[in-house]
Amino acid sequence: MLAKVNSCAVIGLDGEVVEVEVDISQGLPAFSIVGLPDTAVQEAKERVRSAVRNSGHEFPLRRITVNLAPADLRKEGPAYDLPIAVGILAASGQVPAQGDAAVFLGELSLDGKLRHTNGILPMVGLARDRGFQAVYVPADDAGEAALIDGIQVVPVSDLVQLGSHLRDAQPIAPFVSTERQPAAEPTSEGLVDFCHIRGQEHVKRALEVAAAGGHNVLMTGPPGAGKTLLARAMPAILPPMTPPEALDVTKIYSVAGLLPQDTPLVQQRPFRAPHHTISHAGLVGGGRHPRPGEITLSHRGVLFLDELPEFPHSVLESIRQPMEDGVVTVSRAQGTVTFPASFMLVAAMNPCPCGFYGDPGKQCTCSATAVTRYQHRISGPLLDRIDIYVEVPRVEYEKLADEVVAEPSADVRSRVEASRERQRLRFSESNLVCNAEMGPVEVREFCQRHLEDEAKSLLRMAMNQLNLSARAFHRVLKLARTISDLGGSDAIGSAELAEALQYRQRGGS
Ligand SMILES: Nc1ncnc2c1ncn2[C@@H]1O[C@H](COP(=O)(O)OP(=O)(O)O)[C@@H](O)[C@H]1O
Numbered sequence: 001m002l003a004k005v006n007s008c009a010v011i012g013l014d015g016e017v018v019e020v021e022v023d024i025s026q027g028l029p030a031f032s033i034v035g036l037p038d039t040a041v042q043e044a045k046e047r048v049r050s051a052v053r054n055s056g057h058e059f060p061l062r063r064i065t066v067n068l069a070p071a072d073l074r075k076e077g078p079a080y081d082l083p084i085a086v087g088i089l090a091a092s093g094q095v096p097a098q099g100d101a102a103v104f105l106g107e108l109s110l111d112g113k114l115r116h117t118n119g120i121l122p123m124v125g126l127a128r129d130r131g132f133q134a135v136y137v138p139a140d141d142a143g144e145a146a147l148i149d150g151i152q153v154v155p156v157s158d159l160v161q162l163g164s165h166l167r168d169a170q171p172i173a174p175f176v177s178t179e180r181q182p183a184a185e186p187t188s189e190g191l192v193d194f195c196h197i198r199g200q201e202h203v204k205r206a207l208e209v210a211a212a213g214g215h216n217v218l219m220t221g222p223p224g225a226g227k228t229l230l231a232r233a234m235p236a237i238l239p240p241m242t243p244p245e246a247l248d249v250t251k252i253y254s255v256a257g258l259l260p261q262d263t264p265l266v267q268q269r270p271f272r273a274p275h276h277t278i279s280h281a282g283l284v285g286g287g288r289h290p291r292p293g294e295i296t297l298s299h300r301g302v303l304f305l306d307e308l309p310e311f312p313h314s315v316l317e318s319i320r321q322p323m324e325d326g327v328v329t330v331s332r333a334q335g336t337v338t339f340p341a342s343f344m345l346v347a348a349m350n351p352c353p354c355g356f357y358g359d360p361g362k363q364c365t366c367s368a369t370a371v372t373r374y375q376h377r378i379s380g381p382l383l384d385r386i387d388i389y390v391e392v393p394r395v396e397y398e399k400l401a402d403e404v405v406a407e408p409s410a411d412v413r414s415r416v417e418a419s420r421e422r423q424r425l426r427f428s429e430s431n432l433v434c435n436a437e438m439g440p441v442e443v444r445e446f447c448q449r450h451l452e453d454e455a456k457s458l459l460r461m462a463m464n465q466l467n468l469s470a471r472a473f474h475r476v477l478k479l480a481r482t483i484s485d486l487g488g489s490d491a492i493g494s495a496e497l498a499e500a501l502q503y504r505q506r507g508g509s
């Protein structure tokens with residue numbers, strides 16, 4: 001007898017319908033899976049056999065052939081266990097034939113229980129888009145599946161329960177999500193709060209400007225000055241994610257297998273801090289079955305590259321294109337996959353190998369050539385994509401010992417949110433999100449036109465004296481736009497422009 005069951009695959013971040021056909025025919029007992037399955041799918045045979053037996057069903061001692069269609073799509077991972085098991089039960093008449101209304105997803109363990117499976121969110125999204133009415137998922141993943149509206153989610157804990165459900169003996173109640181509405185306030189648990197960081201007021205201000213306009217930042221300073229600490233405080237001053245953004249990020253974490261069990265929806269903006277020994281594929285994504293890299297895991301959030309010059313040149317070069325495009329394309333054996341990668345870069349570095357070049361209190365022991373070589377490890381084109389350079393000096397004892405509590409991150413965040421709101425209104429006609437994304441046309445319309453006279457003459461002077469390039473000219477204007485937005489003003493005055501110029505102090509290009 002032949003049975004057909006629908007299931008899904010994930011390619012990159014997108015789902016794809018896979019039809020599982022099970023044929024049971026006369027002949028010596030055999031079990032084969034065809035249709036480009038990888039090793040994890042081949043191993044499904046052993047899991048399905050034990051799971052079927054251990055859940056009180058009979059495993060047919062006949063010739064079983066499983067075909068996964070379309071045949072040209074490489075099938076990966078263990079999510080096909082459940083549809084294969086259901087197909088065997090249907091083909092052997094132990095449960096009724098499954099129509100075309102439902103999709104089955106999930107990995108089985110040997111005792112017939114369903115286990116957490118990666119990529120549930122994109123697969124359920126696809127099932128809904130293709131008009132399926134119900135989706136059977138592991139009970140552990142029901143919360144994640146229920147983030148998709150318009151499709152019934154049936155939580156399955158094991159094959160025994162599913163068997164009686166399909167025979168209509170004891171139906172499983174569809175999953176009803178209890179926490180549909182995302183919490184308005186993101187939790188600040190585990191995040192560094194600005195109020196615990198002493199001094200460094202100008203760095204905090206620079207980070208606030210960066211967060212407001214989505215600008216990339218590079219912090220330079222001696223070891224122990226607090227660069228890492230300041231970077232870690234960044235997520236708490238960023239505005240909360242919108243529901244579509246949260247869903248996008250959750251999809252990425254679901255496919256990468258990084259979704260925590262008790263949080264079906266990621267609501268905290270990502271903060272990723274990969275070590276400088278990271279591989280190329282680890283950072284940009286890739287592998288035989290392409291997986292999202294760190295730049296995709298920081299989509300809509302912060303990518304923090306600490307000790308920037310220590311990263312291999314080739315690795316740093318590979319993030320240039322994604323920084324421009326907001327997406328990364330990874331090649332694989334069959335074509336390419338595209339992952340989203342729209343992140344804010346926060347980088348930190350010491351000014352020289354010993355770390356004390358330019359420090360007023362401690363002598364730098366590096367030779368002049370060593371300092372230059374160190375600073376030149378980061379290529380010009382990458383530096384060009386950084387809007388804000390900020391020095392992080394050592395904090396004086398008085399400030400560290402001070403009992404005064406600094407401004408909490410929540411206050412900074414509300415200013416950032418207000419300025420983002422101004423940007424949202426400004427860009428409501430286009431698909432830009434923040435000032436950093438403006439192109440030359442928008443710079444002319446939204447920045448140059450709003451310059452006050454005094455600011456214009458200051459800009460002319462700076463262009464001549466600092467020898468600024470055309471690119472630097474645009475960056476300064478975009479930064480000035482963000483600073484004015486933070487102040488709640490449309491016009492760009494000389495004070496805002498002067499602050500923007502000051503963030504361009506390094507390299508001058
Ligand atoms: N401004 C500061 N206020 C409070 N603690 C600080 C400050 N700067 C540094 N520290 C302390 O010093 C430690 C080291 O700082 P870190 O951020 O790792 O420095 P860096 O990355 O610049 O080498 C921090 O974990 C923190 O305990």
Ligand SMILES: [Mg+2]
Pocket residue numbers: 224227228306
């Ligand atoms: Mg550090």
